Amino acid sequence: MSGLLSLRPSDVFADPAGSAMVVVDSIVRNVTAEGWFYGQFAAALALGLAIDLIRRRELGPRYLSKGVRLDLVYSLMELTHVVTYTIMLPAGLALTHALQTWAPWLEIRVLSSLPQWSQLLILFVVTDLWVYWWHRLQHESRIVWQFHKTHHSQLHLNVMTTFRATVLDRLLAMVSLAIPAAIMDVHIAMPVAIAALLQFHQLVIHSDSGWSWGPLDRIFVSPSFHEVHHSSLEPHLDKNYGGVLSIWDHMFGTYVARGDRELVYGLVGERLPEAWFKQQFVPLVGLWRLFRPAIAAPPVADAVPGETPA
Numbered sequence: 342m343s344g345l346l347s348l349r350p351s352d353v354f355a356d357p358a359g360s361a362m363v364v365v366d367s368i369v370r371n372v373t374a375e376g377w378f379y380g381q382f383a384a385a386l387a388l389g390l391a392i393d394l395i396r397r398r399e400l401g402p403r404y405l406s407k408g409v410r411l412d413l414v415y416s417l418m419e420l421t422h423v424v425t426y427t428i429m430l431p432a433g434l435a436l437t438h439a440l441q442t443w444a445p446w447l448e449i450r451v452l453s454s455l456p457q458w459s460q461l462l463i464l465f466v467v468t469d470l471w472v473y474w475w476h477r478l479q480h481e482s483r484i485v486w487q488f489h490k491t492h493h494s495q496l497h498l499n500v501m502t503t504f505r506a507t508v509l510d511r512l513l514a515m516v517s518l519a520i521p522a523a524i525m526d527v528h529i530a531m532p533v534a535i536a537a538l539l540q541f542h543q544l545v546i547h548s549d550s551g552w553s554w555g556p557l558d559r560i561f562v563s564p565s566f567h568e569v570h571h572s573s574l575e576p577h578l579d580k581n582y583g584g585v586l587s588i589w590d591h592m593f594g595t596y597v598a599r600g601d602r603e604l605v606y607g608l609v610g611e612r613l614p615e616a617w618f619k620q621q622f623v624p625l626v627g628l629w630r631l632f633r634p635a636i637a638a639p640p641v642a643d644a645v646p647g648e649t650p651a
């Protein structure tokens with residue numbers, strides 16, 4: 342018996358003390374893993390607050406506004422894994438099962454013969470490239486944008502905005518990422534390790550610190566780079582899509598410099614409801630508004646016999 346999932350009822354009766362140790366060991370390992378996650382979150386929050394204090398920003402709107410309170414709800418959902426365990430995990434397992442059943446040819450196992458470090462490197466670069474194109478589609482397709490726009494609805498960008506994404510947006514992203522994951526067929530621990538390492542980066546780039554990495558900005562996404570992505574100023578719209586690497590934006594022509602103007606965050610010409618439950622329906626409402634004219638349009642008048650409709 343090595344873990345909680347391998348524990349069977351018969352083991353509990355045969356060896357209660359040993360089974361209890363398996364449970365305790367599993368909890369300790371999970372809490373230790375979670376400690377890393379919570380520590381990153383606390384450090385990023387402290388960093389954001391320190392920046393605000395040093396710059397003498399008004400703390401009221403930044404920390405007490407309805408929007409920031411909503412980000413806190415999103416963060417608590419993330420920290421307690423409520424959504425992950427109840428929706429994302431079962432959906433992920435079902436998706437993996439479906440791909441293995443109906444598209445086993447996707448499992449090309451291109452990486453399995455390589456050493457682990459190169460598997461990790463290739464997985465990171467390919468996934469980041471995939472994230473770039475997926476993020477670009479989220480902005481350039483009016484349909485996929487309905488799912489992503491909630492992330493851009495925060496007027497006071499802050500560390501917790503990292504988690505502002507609807508369940509439907511996350512499910513769609515997971516479906517998209519399942520394809521390269523199946524093709525590369527790497528051990529499940531690898532993407533988890535990459536996500537854990539990159540979590541702090543994702544939090545920091547939402548800190549509204551304005552920091553740039555200097556010449557390294559051409560390679561890695563900095564807070565300044567991602568703030569421009571959240572900016573609603575005209576030259577910044579639909580630019581700087583990179584997740585961790587900024588090279589893709591330079592390569593594919595979607596990079597824009599920050600400029601001198603003070604950034605304004607939020608959506609252009611649209612305000613979303615500032616409540617977690619209501620925001621979950623934003624994609625569906627958006628799709629309805631998008632397709633309603635086509636659905637509600639009156640049927641085309643019958644063509645006059647003998648005439649060809651234009």
Ligand SMILES: [Zn+2]
Binds near residue numbers: 479492493570
């Ligand atoms: Zn975006």
Ligand SMILES: [Zn+2]
Binds near residue numbers: 503547567571
């Ligand atoms: Zn963001």
